[in-house]
Amino acid sequence: MEKVRFGKTGLMVSRIGFGGIPIQRLSKPEAAAVTREAIDLGVNFIDTANAYGDSEEKIGEAIKGVNRDRLIIASKSTATDKKTFLRHLDLCLKRLGSDYVDLYQTHNVSSPETRDAIFASGGAFEGLTEAVRQGKVRFPAFSSHNIPLAVELMKTGLFASVQLPFNFVDDAAAEEAIPLAKKLDMGFICMKPFGGGLLDNAGLAIRYLLRFENIVPDPGIEKIAEIREIAAIVNENKPLSAEDEKTISGLKSELGKWWCHRCDYCQPCPQGIPISSALTLRSLIKRGDFDFVFRLASAGMEKARSCLECGECVKRCPYKLDIPRLLKKQITLWEETLRARAG
């Protein structure tokens, strides 16, 4: 598989990465088989996180016996304080069976509060700097769902790479963040290339992303067939036809009516409803087993029932989503999920 230069890190990264979220659902041998298949197909970039259950551990098992120099591994910590952040990093190294990780990301820096906590005295960024100095981390990095905030962080020059959601529906990063990454010579990891499992035409989704030379799409992989299909699309690298463009544009306008971009501009909700989490429930359901989904979603979905239909959130949503109506649909989906679990 073709490799591309990952910004100023100088790392040569495969044209797509291996996202480590879905392997949480697999047994250890299954996770090892799918990870090894990706590596055999030429994927050398693996992205995981402390927050992805046992993903780091399963990747560690899978790469036993693989020359560590062949792989570029990225992980993340959501901790905003130095002590927990460094504890997560040490655990990551232990689980991976490695004495370094190539990229370590402050995970989901999407609000000004998180940004301020990370950069406070005793915050996670101090830990990240220390870890780079000690050689435990080769390059400091961050991930976010908030594009303006990410752009601000990119401009600080403190990070070697950024990870943001990007696909042909959720394409706001194309305006400023992707060109800026190129200008600043930063790596760009493209999160949610399939919209969290909502874009089911892998060919269209990947071929759209391959137009952007300086990004590394990072699809979550659960099955050997999936990584084989994606690798074949990447290797063929067939440009989009006029017909494909038309299909993309139709899908974009159709899905755009209900697609939540997780920007949280709709907040605050007087009822405390975690709107973006509720609206992206389907993507969460695709990510983990029922216990994982239940743990993360049940409180928020119960709160969603208390929506007053006041419309305050709709006024603030830049995409003018009909949030009260969408919440009702999500409650139905939640009830179906609970029934499926019970039955």
Ligand code: SF4
């Ligand atoms: S319409 Fe519902 S979700 Fe939106 S702000 Fe009002 S109570 Fe919250």
Ligand code: SF4
């Ligand atoms: S509902 Fe609208 S404002 Fe709220 S997170 Fe989703 S896209 Fe953003």
